[in-house]
Amino acid sequence: MKKKNLKKAVKIGIDIDNVISDSYPAYLDKFNIQYKTDIKIHQISEFYYLNKIIEENKNIPGRKIVNFIDELVLDEEFQLNLPPIDDSVRVINNWVSKGYKIHYVTARPVEVREITIKWLEKHGYWVKGAELDLFNSRKGFSSDAEYKADIAVKHKICVFIEDALEIALKMPIPVLLFDRPWNKFKAKKNLIRISSWKEIEDTLPKVLK
Ligand SMILES: [Mg+2]
Known part of the structure; x- marks a missing residue:
């Protein structure tokens, strides 16, 4: 055989x-502009960093932040412009x-x-x-x-x-x-x-x- x-x-x-x-720097740029923050990429100390931001920013409703990111995920122009x-x-x-x-x-x-x-x-x-x-x-x-x-x-x-x-x-x-x-x-x-x-x-x- x-x-x-x-x-x-x-x-x-x-x-x-x-x-x-x-991707992360592009999302972060949008976030910083939207919420007038100045978070730098090296400060992103955990993968689920968004949860940390929500916890630390009681003045912004968490739901609003999640929606903002979700909209970017679905935004064709934003997505197609992400650099390789x-x-x-x-x-x-x-x-x-x-x-x-x-x-x-x-x-x-x-x-x-x-x-x-x-x-x-x-x-x-x-x-x-x-x-x-x-x-x-x-x-x-x-x-x-x-x-x-x-x-x-x-x-x-x-x-x-x-x-x-x-x-x-x-x-x-x-x-x-x-x-x-x-x-x-x-x-x-x-x-x-x-x-x-x-x-x-x-x-x-x-x-x-
Ligand atoms: Mg990944």
Whole structure:
């Protein structure tokens, strides 16, 4: 009997916001203008920073702040203008040329699927065979972390690139954690902290071994 080729396809899971799209600074600029604050990006010490702002600003109703951010999430012009992160498109296209599969997994709501694809196309990320999953609140996941872990298992993703420590820690697979002001905690075993796409490119072969 002929031996089957059991070589596993390399599938790379990639988060979008703050991993390939430089989103946080753009949201922060809008926020600072709207609420006349001067919060700097290095001050964003936790991923769910919005909750902290709401807690600390009793003079602004929390609901109002959440709505303001939700409107930006749905705002096509704002979304399409988010800048890509240096070098990421080159690395991703290089992986595709090696036969790797790209699966974008974002906690953005399913309502912005079209806008997200437009952005991915605009900057060259919508590569051959790419897949995209967005958060569907009707599917009953208790958190974005649980949803991403579920996608990773279901789609046999080998490694995930993420910026939220809360999500990375829930991942049952190796994670390359993009170094950000909001994830400066001690990394666990399945996490490898990286600070650029060049570093991701250089580190990946070791993770896939
Ligand atoms: Mg992210």
